[in-house]
Amino acid sequence: MKNLMLLTAFLLLSFASFCQSEKFISAMKKNISLVDSASINNKPDAFVDLANTFERIGTSEKNQWLPYYYAAYSRVNYGFMQKNPVNNDAIAEKATALINKADSLQPGNSEISCVKSMIASLQLMLNPQQRYMQYGALSDNLLKKAKEQDPSNPRPYLLKGQNLQYTPEQFGGGCKTAKPQLEIAVEKFKTFKPATEVSPYWGKSYADMLINQCK
Amino acid sequence: MKSIILFSLFLGSLSAPAQIKISGKLTDNKNKILRGASVVIKDSYDGTTTDSLGNFSFLTTEKGEHYLEVTLSGYSSYKNKISIEEKNLDQNITIKELITELNAVTITAGAFEASDKKKGTVLTSLDIVTTAGGNADITGALKTLPGSQQVGESEGLFVRGGSATESKIFIDGSLVNNFFYSSLPGLATRGRFNPFLFKGTIFSTGGYSALYGQALSAALILESADLPERTEADVNISVIGVGAGIQKLAKNKKAAWGISYNYTNLAPAFAVIKQKPDFYKTPLYHQGDANFRIKTTKGGFIKYYGYASWNRTALRTADIDSLLLKDAFEIENFNTFQNISWRENIGKGWKINTGLSFSTNKDNIMNELQDAENNKQQFSIPNGYSFKNFSLVNSAIYAQARIVMEKRLNGINAMRFGTDYFLSNEKTAYTLFNGNKFTDKVNDNLNAFFIETDLYLTRDIALKAGTRLEHSTLMNRWNIAPRVSLAYKLKDKSQVSFAYGIFYQNPERKYLPAIVTDLKYSEATHYILQYQKTSNERIFRSELFYKKYNDLFKTLPNNNGREVAANNNGYGYAKGFELFWRDKKTVKNLDYWISYSYLDTKRNYINFPGSIRPTFAATHTSSFVAKKFVLPWKTGFNASYNFATGRPYYNLGFDNTQAKYIVKEEGRTINYNSLSFSLNYLPNLGKIGKKTFSVWVLSFTNVLGQPQIYGYNYSSLNSNKQAIIPPSKRFLFIGCFLSFGIDRTQDAINNNL
Numbered sequence: 001m002k003n004l005m006l007l008t009a010f011l012l013l014s015f016a017s018f019c020q021s022e023k024f025i026s027a028m029k030k031n032i033s034l035v036d037s038a039s040i041n042n043k044p045d046a047f048v049d050l051a052n053t054f055e056r057i058g059t060s061e062k063n064q065w066l067p068y069y070y071a072a073y074s075r076v077n078y079g080f081m082q083k084n085p086v087n088n089d090a091i092a093e094k095a096t097a098l099i100n101k102a103d104s105l106q107p108g109n110s111e112i113s114c115v116k117s118m119i120a121s122l123q124l125m126l127n128p129q130q131r132y133m134q135y136g137a138l139s140d141n142l143l144k145k146a147k148e149q150d151p152s153n154p155r156p157y158l159l160k161g162q163n164l165q166y167t168p169e170q171f172g173g174g175c176k177t178a179k180p181q182l183e184i185a186v187e188k189f190k191t192f193k194p195a196t197e198v199s200p201y202w203g204k205s206y207a208d209m210l211i212n213q214c215k
Numbered sequence: 216m217k218s219i220i221l222f223s224l225f226l227g228s229l230s231a232p233a234q235i236k237i238s239g240k241l242t243d244n245k246n247k248i249l250r251g252a253s254v255v256i257k258d259s260y261d262g263t264t265t266d267s268l269g270n271f272s273f274l275t276t277e278k279g280e281h282y283l284e285v286t287l288s289g290y291s292s293y294k295n296k297i298s299i300e301e302k303n304l305d306q307n308i309t310i311k312e313l314i315t316e317l318n319a320v321t322i323t324a325g326a327f328e329a330s331d332k333k334k335g336t337v338l339t340s341l342d343i344v345t346t347a348g349g350n351a352d353i354t355g356a357l358k359t360l361p362g363s364q365q366v367g368e369s370e371g372l373f374v375r376g377g378s379a380t381e382s383k384i385f386i387d388g389s390l391v392n393n394f395f396y397s398s399l400p401g402l403a404t405r406g407r408f409n410p411f412l413f414k415g416t417i418f419s420t421g422g423y424s425a426l427y428g429q430a431l432s433a434a435l436i437l438e439s440a441d442l443p444e445r446t447e448a449d450v451n452i453s454v455i456g457v458g459a460g461i462q463k464l465a466k467n468k469k470a471a472w473g474i475s476y477n478y479t480n481l482a483p484a485f486a487v488i489k490q491k492p493d494f495y496k497t498p499l500y501h502q503g504d505a506n507f508r509i510k511t512t513k514g515g516f517i518k519y520y521g522y523a524s525w526n527r528t529a530l531r532t533a534d535i536d537s538l539l540l541k542d543a544f545e546i547e548n549f550n551t552f553q554n555i556s557w558r559e560n561i562g563k564g565w566k567i568n569t570g571l572s573f574s575t576n577k578d579n580i581m582n583e584l585q586d587a588e589n590n591k592q593q594f595s596i597p598n599g600y601s602f603k604n605f606s607l608v609n610s611a612i613y614a615q616a617r618i619v620m621e622k623r624l625n626g627i628n629a630m631r632f633g634t635d636y637f638l639s640n641e642k643t644a645y646t647l648f649n650g651n652k653f654t655d656k657v658n659d660n661l662n663a664f665f666i667e668t669d670l671y672l673t674r675d676i677a678l679k680a681g682t683r684l685e686h687s688t689l690m691n692r693w694n695i696a697p698r699v700s701l702a703y704k705l706k707d708k709s710q711v712s713f714a715y716g717i718f719y720q721n722p723e724r725k726y727l728p729a730i731v732t733d734l735k736y737s738e739a740t741h742y743i744l745q746y747q748k749t750s751n752e753r754i755f756r757s758e759l760f761y762k763k764y765n766d767l768f769k770t771l772p773n774n775n776g777r778e779v780a781a782n783n784n785g786y787g788y789a790k791g792f793e794l795f796w797r798d799k800k801t802v803k804n805l806d807y808w809i810s811y812s813y814l815d816t817k818r819n820y821i822n823f824p825g826s827i828r829p830t831f832a833a834t835h836t837s838s839f840v841a842k843k844f845v846l847p848w849k850t851g852f853n854a855s856y857n858f859a860t861g862r863p864y865y866n867l868g869f870d871n872t873q874a875k876y877i878v879k880e881e882g883r884t885i886n887y888n889s890l891s892f893s894l895n896y897l898p899n900l901g902k903i904g905k906k907t908f909s910v911w912v913l914s915f916t917n918v919l920g921q922p923q924i925y926g927y928n929y930s931s932l933n934s935n936k937q938a939i940i941p942p943s944k945r946f947l948f949i950g951c952f953l954s955f956g957i958d959r960t961q962d963a964i965n966n967n968l
Contacts, residue, residue, distance in 0.1 A: 023260070027260055045250075045251070045267075048251045048264055049263075049264040052251075052253035052255075052262070052263075052264045053262070053264070055253065056253065056255045056259075056260060056261075056262045057260055059255075059257075059258065060258050060259055060260055084751065086751055090288065090317065094288060129844070130339060130341065133444060134444060137444075168846050170846050170847050170849060171846075
């Protein structure tokens with residue numbers, strides 16, 4: 001009887017945790033698909049909703065880094081969609097707090113370095129002339145770090161290519177230097193398999209779009 | 216047993232989908248709709264984001280006691296216990312807007328700030344070095360702002376009818392007594408300090424904070440830079456000299472040290488650009504500095520900066536009293552300045568800011584009357600000419616200790632108080648043509664106590680009120696100086712500010728020791744009203760001011776015939792208005808500003824016979840500055856045009872029959888016009904990871920060679936008068952600044968991210 005009790009308790013527990021992770025996975029999947037549609041439809045406000053939702057999931061789960069990752073990623077996207085960069089620092093501050101939470105749960109992750117690089121780029125945009133030396137270098141170093149952390153990750157190459165494409169040619173940017181990076185990204189997207197069904201996989205169509213602009 | 220467990224499991228899965236709706240509306244205390252806020256049941260997935268009408272609504276499966284939380288950045292957080300039963304919950308929530316540095320009004324009356332971090336500043340640090348005609352001198356750029364005069368015959372900032380001695384300069388809170396190189400007759404000298412040393416500049420043209428004193432008109436408050444971004448070595452080569460330096464950033468990015476040395480010799484430049492005075496010893500400078508900066512674990516800083524320089528110049532000019540003779544003037548200067556400061560957050564909202572500084576200055580001056588062949592003219596009996604052969608040694612030691620405590624009150628309200636002790640020990644030895652030597656010394660111990668508070672009554676109304684209490688042993692009396700400023704934010708990013716304050720100052724060294732012992736402090740009262748409108752790319756500001764001078768020092772000759780402070784019977788006023796407009800928006804990639812100042816001022820001080828407009832005050836002053844960076848050429852083009860109406864000049868003479876000074880002749884100089892141009896070429900711009908970075912600079916002052924007359928010198932013996940003009944009409948500077956970054960990209964990747 002005692003054994004049976006234990007077995008039942010064990011079953012119950014695993015059932016509960018199964019429920020938990022199923023709830024987590026389904027909530028994440030649902031919202032990640034919303035991230036995709038918000039990106040495609042260019043809806044900045046949707047990203048605020050998503051950032052809040054992911055943060056909520058993160059706070060509730062406590063040990064999952066992905067909700068914080070997506071919350072930060074949503075904040076950054078919201079920032080990039082602003083027409084006027086005046087609030088970039090405030091948005092970046094919020095995103096940094098979130099990505100640091102993800103970082104403490106999952107140190108040394110390539111995807112996290114990518115988002116950190118995007119945050120630096122967001123801050124750079126507030127005043128490129130003055131901030132270039134600080135944030136331009138920071139953003140670039142973070143992408144180098146991301147490449148080292150996971151050489152199979154296409155996103156650091158995509159972001160590097162994107163940054164170069166939007167840098168004036170006189171500063172060593174433009175399609176000429178961007179294209180090789182984007183091509184590596186496209187190659188890597190072909191073989192890249194996300195670790196789980198809710199791990200980051202974004203960027204393939206964006207890479208194709210950027211390459212098309214360079215044709 | 217088994218069946219019970221199974222049954223309960225079955226029950227559990229059945230009872231799950233009873234959902235309760237939680238809804239409501241979110242507003243702030245002013246009934247403003249708030250969108251984008253996160254509404255959440257704590258520790259659950261359930262929640263939502265408020266929509267554009269401030270509404271929220273979501274379903275939850277949670278039951279029982281829970282916390283409902285609302286968060287929105289810039290607002291107070293909301294957390295309330297709710298009990299989720301069977302019924303839907305509908306509740307409206309109000310949260311309060313927090314007063315933060317980002318949304319609160321800032322007090323700007325009287326002050327121009329150059330900073331990269333703070334909002335609403337008029338200039339950035341880069342503007343200081345890229346303003347044409349400024350010649351990378353800190354005060355050069357400030358002279359294009361309203362309030363300061365285009366004075367070319369002597370150094371310093373002449374602000375709103377005040378003389379240069381009424382403007383004081385502070386580095387990290389410490390008063391810098393010899394900010395400029397020692398004066399040369401009829402020539403303005405440069406500031407000693409490299410503008411790249413500073414990350415923040417506040418130029419207050421009136422109504423400045425109670426933390427500073429002993430300046431009747433203006434304060435220039437400089438804050439030194441924190442840590443450099445990387446380890447690098449710098450070399451500069453230009454038509455006026457060479458220099459080199461290194462700054463080393465520790466691997467952990469918590470500390471840095473640096474040294475630099477500069478050698479300046481104007482001989483090659485003067486060989487090409489003809490100078491009016493005969494520089495028989497062309498200006499020569501040796502200058503070295505050293506620093507260290509340590510970031511403390513609590514985010515504070517310990518900073519040390521030390522500077523030493525030696526320089527000498529000698530020049531001959533035509534003697535004012537004679538057509539044949541010449542005056543030879545020679546000066547040798549040795550100056551040191553050292554400052555160590557510590558700022559720290561000591562917890563519970565307290566900050567400490569403290570510093571010690573020590574500086575020395577020594578001038579060896581020699582003046583000789585020479586004939587056409589440059590031979591010294593000797594005299595054995597006193598007459599008008601004989602006194603032109605003299606030597607003078609000025610030596611000074613200054614020390615300062617300062618401590619400021621700051622307590623953060625609720626929100627962004629703050630209170631500061633502290634004390635400041637300044638010691639000065641100044642000696643002069645004057646040797647006459649006949650070998651007679653006169654020495655004097657002036658010692659002062661200046662103690663100051665101050666308290667100041669920043670109060671934000673609402674987000675839109677801020678008040679800064681302070682008081683300064685000072686005691687100078689030289690004056691042997693106390694003074695108390697209240698200061699108040701207010702700012703009120705109107706709609707659409709504009710604001711109105713007002714500043715009031717009383718300022719005291721000791722007599723300047725030149726007029727000491729006084730012939731009496733019961734002198735009072737000179738006093739100025741400022742009233743400033745400002746309107747400012749700022750948007751991202753544009754700033755408009757206008758200021759009205761009134762300044763009343765009381766107890767200004769009058770001078771009389773002492774036993775040796777030197778003019779010294781005699782009484783406080785002087786008085787004066789300055790009033791006017793100023794406009795400033797900066798625009799980076801209208802023309803793409805063109806950044807320009809226009810400033811205009813109107814000044815009405817009269818004063819009776821030193822040896823003035825009555826209340827007259829001083830020689831350093833033009834009625835209308837205006838500047839136009841434009842900057843354009845052309846990306847494809849990697850080149851920045853900067854131009855500036857400075858204009859001022861003519862300034863008055865006087866021939867003041869002592870009338871023996873009336874036993875007082877009279878105006879023998881007066882007039883007004885021609886208008887001042889100067890067009891300057893500069894160019895910065897950055898060939899390596901934008902190449903990240905490149906180890907060498909170079910900046911080429913070409914600057915051309917007074918391109919059009921417009922005639923400039925700063926005033927007139929009069930002969931005391933005859934009717935001869937001489938225009939004071941710049942030593943050369945134009946000046947051309949070409950230089951190259953190279954930095955060799957020691958590439959630490961890999962370190963950066965490994966250690967710092």
